[in-house]
Amino acid sequence: MAKNSVNQDEKINSLKGRDILIRLVKYVKPYKLKVSLVLFLMLIVMGTGLLSPMLLKIAIDNYIEVKDVVGLIVISLGLVGINVIGMYASKLSTYQMNKTTHSILHTIRQELYIHIQKLSFSFFDDRPVGKILARVVGDVNSLSELFSKSVTTVIPQALNLIAIGVILFVMNAKLAIVSIIILPVLAVVVSTMMVKARAKWQVFRQKRSNLNGFTHESFSGIKIIQNFTFEGETTKKFEKAVGEVRDGFLSAVKYNDWLWSFIDMSFGISSIIVFWYGATLTRRGEVSIGTIIAFISYTSMFWRPIINIASYYNTLVTNFAAAERIFEIMDVVPTIDEMEGSEDMPTIKGAVEFKNVSFEYEKDVQVLHNVNFKIRPGENIALVGPTGAGKTTITSLISRFYDTTEGEVLIDGKDVSKVNLYSLRSQMGIMLQDTFLFSTSIKENIRYGKLDATDEEIIAAAKAVNAHDFIMKLEKGYDTEVNERGSRLSVGQRQLISFARALLANPRILILDEATSNIDTATEILVQKGINKLLHGRTSFVIAHRLSTIRDCDKIMVVDDGEIVESGTHEELLKLKGFYYNLYMAQYSFLNEGA
Template sequence: MAKNTVSRDEEGMLRSKTELTIRLLQYLKPYKLKAFIVIILLLFVMVCGIINPYLLKIAIDSYIGDSNFKGLMFIGALLLTLNILSMIASKIRIVMMSAITNNILVNIRHELYTHIQKLSFSFFDNRPVGKILARVMGDVNALQNLFNQSIQTLIPELMSLVCVSIMMLFLNFKLALAAIAILPFLAVAMFFIETQSRKRWEVYRKKRSNLNAYNHEDFSGIKVVQAFANEENTLSKFKVMVSELVNSFVAAVKLNDFFWPLVELSWGVGIVVVFYAGYLLVRSNDVTIGTLIAFSMYIGMFWRPIMNLSTFYNTLITNFSAADRIFDIMEIEPDIVSAEGSNKMPKIKGAVEFKDVTFAYEEGSAVLKDVNFKVSPGETVALVGGTGAGKTTIVSLLSRFYDPTSGEVLVDGKNIKNVELESYRSQMGIMLQDTFLFSTTIKENIRYGKLDATDEEVIAAAKAVNAHEFIMKMEKGYDTEVNERGSRLSLGQRQLISFARALLANPRILILDEATSNIDTQTEKLVQKGIEKLLFGRTSFVIAHRLSTIRDCDKIMVVGDGNIKECGTHDELIAMRGVYYNLYNAQYKFLNEGA
């Protein structure tokens, strides 16, 4: 898949209206009882509204002419009672519908968020974070009106339209035909508008996603922006994206705005036709005055659901693109999953083997080619080599962030593709060069390695990696809040906290991917004992360039040209005078060969 950028429109599937409607209505299933009650209440309100004109007809034709005061009082009391009950039912219905809609949105957002968490690294490699956030937040929110109106508009208004049509046919067949004569023309016009409108809303949501991604990227890198005094350039790009968003929105709204005038024009023409037909029928004594008055009220009740249904149809078109974007994500299958019937990984002893492993991020450009090596339990292995040699790829395969294109990765003799993913990764510990801290307390950041750890365990882990001293100098000690990504701490302090987090997790296999590269010399001396404790008793893979980390490892593997070029201890590789020897001299030329 081609990598998406902040300015590139996302590709997506355009599903049929029927498919999207059916899939969205599936989310109503857990609330079908409440939805049924809402529909009953809606029907009651609708029936009350439909009965009103008919009761008025009876009052005019039967009671006013006969001066039947008692009958008029009864009709008036009945109308008052029905309308009060209708108001109460309407209030209950609104409250219940709001609860149903909000719960559905929460469920969709949870489902989408859970699904995204299961997706493989390839998914995140190919999308800016801002575009993912746009789907989780903005696109899900866009469905609120859709669900509200699907129950409150679609079902009751359709039923209301049917019931009013029946009443109109019952009152006078000729007037009823005159009332619906304009509908075929309206349907054809709305179809042509809808065809283009949905495409325009799709473009709008793509432009909004681009802007969201650009803002996220720009604010995440605000220090770089300000350091290079690049505010004007970023503002210029921002204005271009906002302009594209505004233009796409205006284009979509312009077309959508034809819906209402079209329906209102049809309504007006329909009323003219009905009154002209009514005038002719009254003159020929085919209808009574009461029937014509009642029919005139039903005309409004006939066109009102058509107006509301057109609004619902408009909402569908506006938000179908949001539903498409959500389902685009939901239909992506993770590349890395637990194999069917896989068993849990037993407690790892730490034997690791790569057997004929080949891997390519993109077809045709292998990063690793037929890599073979074995590591015994408890060994500390250093991976060294130039940028892009494949060091991080090796540990990514070991962590099963990716699967080999061919070959096997074995841990304790088991192919890691055939064990339950969570049970395997829960025994791994990974520390990266770019240490990530959450915007919470130092204590909670350390506890992330073991969520049920006590305060005493957290402090013990911090002491073990020599982080306790600087933490206690903070204004609130372990309860000190760190900014997002730990920006208020130095790089070295963040690394020390990440060491404590890893130690608390007590992983069976530990990976340090250039984890000490951001630590100054003084801090590095402080953390060496902590690293020794971190590595003790567990299989460890270390990607680093500093002598203090590499030279004491049990085994050093030099990675280059997609393979393991050299393997041995520090002294053995120095004696070989090969690639490692040259790398060693280049980096540490101030030391003599026997250092």
Template structure:
């Protein structure tokens, strides 16, 4: 898939209307009973509505004509009771419809969110986060009217239209034929509008997604924007995005607005035709006046469901794009999943072996070529090399964020592709340079490593990595909120909290990817003992550009040109006077020059 940006419209598969409707209909399955009750209530209301003109016809043509006061009062009483019950039924159905619709939206959003969490990093690499949020929130919300009208409009209005049509043909065939005469022309016009309106709504939702992605990116990087005084430039970009969105919306709405006038015009023309034919029939004494009055009421009841169905069709067209965008995500199969019948890996001892591992992020370039190495349980391994050499790629493959293009990765002799993914990753600890903290308390951020940990265990982990002292200086101690992404803490403090979180998780394989790069020299000295505690008894991979932090590793591997160019202890590599020696001397010389 091509890389996506906030300025590029997303690719989207346009599914057929039938496929979308059938797929959305599956979300009604758990609510079949409630939907059945709602339909029954609607049928009752519809039947009462159909009976009203007929009872009025009887009252005029029979009771009033024959001066039957008692019969007229009976009909009046029946009408009052039926319409009162119909009113109560309408209130009950509205409550039930709201409940069903909201539950369906919750289910769709939960299913979409759960599915996205299972997708591989490739999915997130190719999409700005804002565009993912647009689908989870905006596109799901767009389906609310669709489900509401599906339950309260589509089924009852179709039934009402059929029933009214049958009654009209029973009353008089000629008048009924006059009523439906214009329908083929209306259907053709609506189909013509629909084929163009759907494309315009697709464009609108893509522009809306671009705007949300822009806003998310802009506010996420607000410190950079303000530090470079680029607020005016961003404001200009924002106005352009809003203008594109407004233009796309207006184009879509202008076309959709043809639906109502078209139906109303057809209604008016159809009514004129019916009254013209009715006048001829009354004058020729083929029908009575009461029949024509009743039929005039049925004309309204005939066109009202057509109006409501056209409104539903309009809603359907404007929301097809939202459904397509949701199903686009749901139809993406996760690249990294547990194989069928995968077994739990069991307790990990920590032996790691790369056998002829080759990998590239796309089909055009290769990052790693035939990587081979073996790490014994409990060893501390350092990965060094130039930026982009493939150090992070190695630990990403070990974490099974990606699968090798060729070769295999074994942990305790088991291919990690063949074991249960959750059982494997639950025994790994990964600490990155850009430490992520949740917008909650320090206590809960550390406890994320072990959700059932007691407060005492959390505090013990913080003390082990020397985070306890600065935490206790905060106004609420461990209950202090760190704000979004830990923005109220320094970079070093965030790293210390992440160390405590990793220690609490007690992983069998630990990965430190530039995890000490944001800690100042004083803090680094304090945390070294904590790191030693963290690494003790675990197979550890340490990526660091600051070579002084990896001198005590059991093995140092120099990564370059997609291969392991050198491997050995600090002293052994210095004696080789190869790549590591040059890196070390260059860094040592830089420090001396700075001093």
């Protein structure tokens, strides 16, 4: 799928209907016993339905004419009994099928969610979050009716159709032929309409996905929208997106409406033919009135499965678009994957080396150009340079969130592309400028760094970064619930909690990407003291624009336009009077002017 914005239609790889069905059936197989029970119950329902017209025929031909009241009472009780059995079997089968369907959907949604978690950063770079949510929630939900109807409609109704057809031909072959004469025309019309309808439903789901993506993006950025009084413009865009969804739905559903109209018309024509020809045969004395009445009842019952199967076919086509969208995601192969036979990363000592590393997010647009450097275990490295120079990309390659386009990234002499991802990343701690907190307690947010951490370890990590004091002033201390993304806390407070989380992980390599940019100077001094203690014996990479925070680093690497143009200590780089010197003096002058 190409990159797309919230208002750009997604490009979905179309799958054959047969392939989609085969993949869907795979999810039904574990529930074959429950499905068999549902089918058995549906056969009971079908059997009771088929018996009713036959008992009616017997009542008319054998008991009404001779005025046998007792026989009529017996027949009536029989009709009531089989209908009660059929009603109970129908309700029980519906309950069991709904239960099974939701279990299947749970499996699909869980499998999809697990797969998405394994996908590389490039997958998320290319897709708005709202459109991914549309697959996991909306598209999976759309399969509910497809699964339930496949068992409760297709198989029973197909058997019902065959059984009624046999009964009709046994009762009177001439009438039976007349009653089905219009079916070939109906089959051609239905198949033609459904081909066109499938394409329309694909468009509808694309538009609905766009709406979902736009809505998610708008509410995520609601503070910006309100701050810049942009509500009017976003409302216009929302109205346009909703209008496209409406138009897409109406365009698709019109085929359904035409289909039902044609089926109703076909049923009407068939009924008229049967009435006319049945009356002719009755006048000739070839059939009894009871037979005609029973035949008409069976003819109505014959068309009911046709309508139900056509309805299922419509459901199938409608939801094939949803299945295609789900399987399209499941078929995405992670660009960052473990090689077959990859080994676990041993306990990291901290040596990091880049060998002729080049990297590009998009083809032929290089972000890093032939980068080379060696870092010894335990060194504290600072990466500085202008925005977009490639600093964050370097740290992302160390954690193997992306693979190099050329060259190798080595940790303790091992190529990171050839080791187990979990064993690599579990020994790293990363704190980003864009702090993310989950909608849970502060304690649990910090515990993400080490899932089995004790409360004492959590508090110790918070104290180390000077987050403990402000946490204890909150209404429930460490048990205080934070809103989505931690919106009830200040930016600085969120960063301190995130920093405690990273430090709790006790990483062998620590990456701080503008981690202290939103902390005031007084707090930063306190945090820096805690950092210095925890960085002892660990390799760390610090990205910072505030040069005063990196003066004591073992080595400063200046990155510009995807290359390391200077490298050395703070004093060494100042003596060079090159890029770093100019950057430092410009910042120093700016601060003096501000003072």
